[in-house]
Amino acid sequence: MNKLILILLAGLILITLSCKHRNRLKADETFLSEEILKEEAEKAEASQTFSAEVGKSTGESFMRMEEDRSPDATNPPIVLDILSGRENPQKVKVSDLFSEIKYIKLEHLPDSAFYERGIDVLISDKFIYGYSMNGIAQYSLDGYFIKYICKNEAFYTKMDRGIMITSEQYNMFIGATNPKLKDGKLYYKYENRPAKSGYLMEYDELAGMETLSLPVQQENSQNIRGLGNPVMDLLANTRNYASNEMMTSPTEINPLGNGLVGFSMRGKPMTRQSNFVTVTSLSGDTVCSMKDYDPINNYSKSVGRGAEDAYNYYLDGFLHLRQVYNDTIYRLIPPNQLIPKYILDFGEFGIESSLEGMDPGFSLENKFVPEDFLETSRFIFFTYTKNYPCPNTAKNGTLKYSRLIYNKKVRKIDYIYVDEQCMVTSGSSWPSAPDLNIENDLDDNPFFWPVDITSSGLPFSAISGKILFEKFESRDFAGYKNLSDKDFVIALYK
Amino acid sequence: MKLTFKILFRKLARKPIYSAITIIGFTFGIAASLLIYLWVYNELSYEKFHPGYKQVYRVLTLSKQGDEIVKSARSYSPLANTLKKDYPQIEYATYLSYSSEDSPLQISDDADKVEARGCWINDDFFNVFDGFEFLEGDKQFVYGDPDNIILNETLAKKLFGQEPALGKTVIINKYTRDVYKVSAVIRIPQQSHIGFDYAFSDKNSQAAAFAGNWSISAHVHSYIKLKEGSEISETFLSEITNLVSRYTSFTDKLVFQPLADIHLFTDYETLFYDKNIGSYKYVLIFSGLAFLIVLMAALNFSVLSIARASERFTEIGVKKVNGAGRIKIAAQFMGESLLQTVTSLVLAVIIVLIVLPWFNSLSGQQLFFHWSLPFILSLILLTAIVGFVAGLYPAFFLSSFKPSGILKGYNPSGAGSGFIKYLPAVQFVIAIFFIIATSVFVKQMNYIRTKDLGFDNDNIVVVPTGLWYDNRTFKEELMKNPNILGVSASVGAPIDFDWHITLPYNRNGENDSLQASLFFADEDFAETYKLEIVKGQFLQMNYANYWEESKKKWESRKGGQKYSMSIPVVINESAEKALGLDDPIGLRLGDDVIVGVVKDFHFRPLHYPITPMVITNNPESIMAMNIKIAPGNRAQTLQFIGDTYRKYRDQRNFSYSFFEDMLSQRYDSEIRLRNLTILFSVLSIIIAMLGILGMSFFSCDRRTKEIGLRKVNGASIHEVILLLNKDFLKWVLVAFLIIVPLSWYIMHNWLQNFAYKTNLSWWVFALAGVLALGIALLTVSFQSWKAATKNPVESLRYE
Incomplete structure (x- = not known):
């Protein structure tokens, strides 16, 4: 009897305890806790060591961090084998890539000069921004003009196929450049070059949220004509970061969130050393300097090639960067981690160094040069050239374009076309990639290769009536008739 | 079978008091365990109304806070979308990003405001939580416009009464005036830990800015749903655990909790956003309680059956002489036990149905009978087990008598069966434990209510603004x-x-x-x-x-x-x-x-x-x-x-609470535990009393001749009463000595849940002992007195 009671009791306890459900994702929490403590200790030690070293050399003591470029062992960088699939480009249907294309025509601005040099577009979750050297304009997501964020005073001289800016005209510039979107805010560099002042401006799209901002008066003493708040004075603090770095126009200012900013060079200086990326606080304190490990030193020639377009971009809230003539795309995790994400493997056709890329003494005729790298949430749209893209190589026929799409989910490259002749439009002497081999089977409109992504990672193109006419000899597009040179239609791919 | 019924009814009718004791004891025992069973069943059924619940996991974060590693349900806004994007094994991933404060909702600018707590969800929410019922609207159209709003049924009733809400306008005019359109009304059952009043899509402008922000957010809870049949390898587990450090500079690790474990196995802070969090410890405790109570009732039956064995001797002897085997006789007694159990079950079900509403208010739950096949089978199983346990020993004990011994007048009743002697002790061990536990619960609750908190909280009205x-x-x-x-x-x-x-x-x-x-x-x-x-x-x-x-x-x-x-x-x-x-x-x-x-x-x-x-x-x-x-x-x-x-x-809408009421709410689960323990203490005491009453009846019955002889030889009433009581009271004492250290240990452990606790004073145990003794005395003394005051002539003639 006693034994029976014990058995029943044990059975009851077992049944109750077994009401815990099977966990297919069970992890050893003790082990993970130890890992966290270990990593935190390593971080703290590395940070202190580095700060001490910097303190010794500069005589100052503040918290700096050493850059960390170690790849993620559990998620190593993806090597994009550019050479594979070149022999077999395929025509692609748009329906294989997207399920819908939305067309948005931007309303004409009151000031038509705004469009004179064309515009670039940024799209957040709430607004569309068109920007040019004449300023930044804000539109609704349906394309209706709302207001100017900043109207620039920009001076230039028009030429036949472009413009010229003298140094005097350059120094007369007042206005906004370098717009970026981050965390529901629009950031831009506001410069008043005559007054030698410059600010990083923050325009909050979503003002009026639950947490109200401080009810301080809008500061006006700096005569800032752009909307938003100045969050960083680009000249005031010269202690830890040369202010002219902040102000120099090839320098991109990339907001990183949490009071940090990343300064990166759009090009590559050939007469002085520069960092790849410098992360600073908004008060200008350098938090981490990420070196350029492929500098050009002691360049003595009087001419050099321009930098290829190593555009930096934001995806999933993170800044991604690539140095010019370099094969690695990094993701920056502030404040100090630069994690390699993709490696462009051009094989024997790759450029060995930035010097090779920029020194005209090195021939790039049989080398591949990255042109456009656009990563979206599902794909990578990549264009590259054989030979350096410029009017001369376009003219002599040695410049060829290739395009591919990389599917991130299945990790596969599909070539659209290989080594095609470039296009040179009538309004410009500069070559561009042809739009070929993608059939728009969703609607009857021509397909334009996406040039950028929205804040939520959707690719889009911005097509002007001028471009439309030059490429397809038509001014009708997406149901809009007779588009003028200053009409812009955004094709948003979903 | 018919014969068994006949014999049973005759037996019950012949000795109604014993029969009543047995059946009442069984009924109480089964009713108590039924109530607990319903409660436990309810506790184990949380989240299972989602058809795909087995594939759903909540994402938890291990992070360093100060010097400790803390586990929490806090998450990151982009985490769910990133998990889904990076891993094909994850079919859906969603999150709830709760608002940090209530907002006032109204259906027009001059209508009354209703304060409610909202959250943002992504497009996968109703794919992960696929069990929420859509009272209005349809899952596939629920997101659509970023200005759509999804209402909880309760909030929809507060705003629109009995009118349909779909397509109607809701205004939230807190810092800015925002207008929304109702795209769905959903019912969130009680068996869910999720409790928002309303929800927006994360495409809503207020959420969009934060959707990609990896700064840690206390108000975000994330969940994933695995693809059925997906392969879970060590590599996948390692990657998914370390995902945060790939996207941020934090060293946080991710761990995953099955959805159905959240209700009972949440051993981490969830802030205020989870509702109805229980504990598996209470499931164990109450399951144990049910077991003990049923055991007491079964023991009553067993022992009374054995104690009254002599009444069945002739019957057993005759059957054996006529060829009945031991198994057949045992089966007969087992059948009798089962029949009584079934009778008690029917009565217990009726009692439970009557008291269930009251029990629901006591326990804070909404329990009801699930007349489903598994439930009915459980009832049958419970009855069978109780009947089997109760009848097993008596069946084999009684069926072991040899016909020769029986027919020669051998009377083994009460002899040799140490088990019978121990019954009062066993029952009072349980009863004394309940008394001690109840006393400690009450003492701790009083301590909490009266402890000086270091500030004056009398007559403080708290108004949320x-x-x-x-x-x-x-x-x-x-x-x-x-x-x-x-x-x-x-x-x-x-x-x-x-x-x-x-x-x-x-x-x-x-x-x-x-x-x-x-x-x-x-x-x-x-x-x-x-x-x-x-x-x-x-x-x-x-x-x-x-x-x-x-x-x-x-x-x-x-x-x-x-x-x-x-x-x-x-x-x-x-x-x-x-x-x-x-x-x-x-x-x-x-x-x-x-x-x-x-x-x-x-x-x-x-x-x-x-x-x-x-x-x-x-x-x-x-x-x-x-x-x-x-x-x-x-x-x-x-x-x-x-x-x-x-x-x-x-x-804003005006509402208020008194500080003391808010404080009481923090101790809800302890108060409910106290109430339930009091209830079951009373039940266990009743069953123990029934047991000892039955034993005292029988004992007095059996000792009628002895009592008569003692009285004839000059024993006083006092002496006879003492003689009759002493046998039971000594076992109460034994029970007290056994249970005191054990209950001290158990209650001491329970009190460790409180940083500030009352003492386990000696008088708590003394009081329990005195009470138990008093109850036993009360129960047996009347019978003893009756027996002691009976005319010896009558007693001896009876013999």
Whole structure:
């Protein structure tokens, strides 16, 4: 009897305890806790060591961090084998890539000069921004003009196929450049070059949220004509970061969130050393300097090639960067981690160094040069050239374009076309990639290769009536008739 | 079978008292275990209304906070979308990003406002939680427009009454006037830990900015749903666990909890967003209780059956002589036991149906009979087990008698069966334990209610206000009323406050940091709650000063300098001790300066010890008014407060709670446990009494001749009573000696759940012993007295 009671009791306890459900994702929490403590200790030690070293050399003591470029062992960088699939480009249907294309025509601005040099577009979750050297304009997501964020005073001289800016005209510039979107805010560099002042401006799209901002008066003493708040004075603090770095126009200012900013060079200086990326606080304190490990030193020639377009971009809230003539795309995790994400493997056709890329003494005729790298949430749209893209190589026929799409989910490259002749439009002497081999089977409109992504990672193109006419000899597009040179239609791919 | 029935009914009718004792005992036992079974069944059924619940996991974070690794349900806004994007094994991933405060909803600008808590969800929410019923609207159209709003059924009723809500307008006019359209009304059952009032899609403009932000968010809970049949490899587990460090500089690790485990196995902080969190410990405890009670009832039956064995001797002897085997006789007795159990089951079900509403209010649950096949089978199984357990020993004991012995007059009843002797002891072990447990629960609850919390919380009315910067004129107007003795604005009432912060400071040239709870209150807080200031002074900065300081800081930032705001803070004694300084007044903590020290007070329930606390004045964190009122004229005072509030803050709904009520709510689960334990204590005592009553009946019955002989030989009534009682009372004593150390151990462990606890006083155990003894005496004495006062002639003639 006693034994029976014990058995029943044990059975009851077992049944109750077994009401815990099977966990297919069970992890050893003790082990993970130890890992966290270990990593935190390593971080703290590395940070202190580095700060001490910097303190010794500069005589100052503040918290700096050493850059960390170690790849993620559990998620190593993806090597994009550019050479594979070149022999077999395929025509692609748009329906294989997207399920819908939305067309948005931007309303004409009151000031038509705004469009004179064309515009670039940024799209957040709430607004569309068109920007040019004449300023930044804000539109609704349906394309209706709302207001100017900043109207620039920009001076230039028009030429036949472009413009010229003298140094005097350059120094007369007042206005906004370098717009970026981050965390529901629009950031831009506001410069008043005559007054030698410059600010990083923050325009909050979503003002009026639950947490109200401080009810301080809008500061006006700096005569800032752009909307938003100045969050960083680009000249005031010269202690830890040369202010002219902040102000120099090839320098991109990339907001990183949490009071940090990343300064990166759009090009590559050939007469002085520069960092790849410098992360600073908004008060200008350098938090981490990420070196350029492929500098050009002691360049003595009087001419050099321009930098290829190593555009930096934001995806999933993170800044991604690539140095010019370099094969690695990094993701920056502030404040100090630069994690390699993709490696462009051009094989024997790759450029060995930035010097090779920029020194005209090195021939790039049989080398591949990255042109456009656009990563979206599902794909990578990549264009590259054989030979350096410029009017001369376009003219002599040695410049060829290739395009591919990389599917991130299945990790596969599909070539659209290989080594095609470039296009040179009538309004410009500069070559561009042809739009070929993608059939728009969703609607009857021509397909334009996406040039950028929205804040939520959707690719889009911005097509002007001028471009439309030059490429397809038509001014009708997406149901809009007779588009003028200053009409812009955004094709948003979903 | 027919014969068995006949014999059973004759037996029951012949000795109605014994029969009543057995059946009542069984009925109570089964009814009690049925109630517990319904409760346990309900506890185990949480989240299972989602068809795909087995594939759903909640994402938890292990992170370093101070020196500890803390597990929490806090998550990151982009985490769900990133998990789904990166891993094909994850079919859907969703998150709830809760709003940090309530918002006022109304159906038109002049309609009444209803305060409700909202959240943002992504497009996968109803794919992960596929069991939520759509009362209005359809899952596939629920997101659509970013300005769609999804309402909980309760909120929809408050706003629209019985009218359909679909397609109608809802206005939230808090800081800006936002208009939404109802796209769905859903029912969230009680068996869910999720409890939002309304939800937006994360495409809504208010959420979009934060959707990609990897800064840690306390208000975000993430969930994933695995693809059925997906392969889970070690590599996948390793990658998914380390995902956060791939996207941020944090060292956090992710762990995953099955959805159906959240209700009973949540051993981490969930802030306020999870509802109905229980504990598997209570499931074990109550399952054990049910087992004990049923065991007591079964033991009653077993022992009474064996004790009355002599009444069945002739029957058994005759059957055996006529060829009946032992198994057949045992089966007959087993059948009798089962039949009585079935009868008791029917009665128990009727009783449970009647008392269930009352039990629901006692337990705080909505239990009901699930007339499903598994439930009915469970009932049958329960009955069978009880009947089997109760009848097994008697069946084999009784069927073991040899016919020769029986027919020669051998009477083994009560002889040799040590088990019978132990019955009172076993039953009183259980009953005394219940008495002790109940006493300790009541003692602890009284202790909690009466313990000095270190501040005066009598007649404090707490009004939630939402973020409210300029409350000064409201306070001033309130203070004009003589029934209002104090008003203070704060982040909330100091009841369950747990915002942590690490503040750096410099001690003797060395940098150090203080981990503390950060509480926001204005300069009137100490006065309103009568905090004792032991050093320095309380906060002196008012909001005007705060704004001036903030502006200076802002301007200096733009100028490239770093201006240190000088905000005064006050710490408690525990913080002073942690700082290790004799006099912390004037010390800089972060950007702030300590101006005073207050005596320690409890700002969390008594489960938690008092930890270091920093009180600071920040108008950007004010969300409640604490109003001390005079004890008299309560109704008028509350009316005045409501009218004044509406005058200054018409955009919000007025509601209030008394501090003591809010505090009681924090101990809800303990109070329910206490109530249930009292109930089952009473039941167990009744069953024990029935057992001992039955035994005393039988004992007196069997000793009729002996008693008669003793009386004839000069024994007094007193002596006879003592003789009859002594046998039972000694076992009560034995039970007491056995259970006291065990119950001390169990209750001591239970009290460890509280940082502040009552003592396990000796008199609790003494009281339980005295009570048990008293109950036993009461039960057996009457029978003993009856037997002792019976005419010996009658007793001897009976023999």
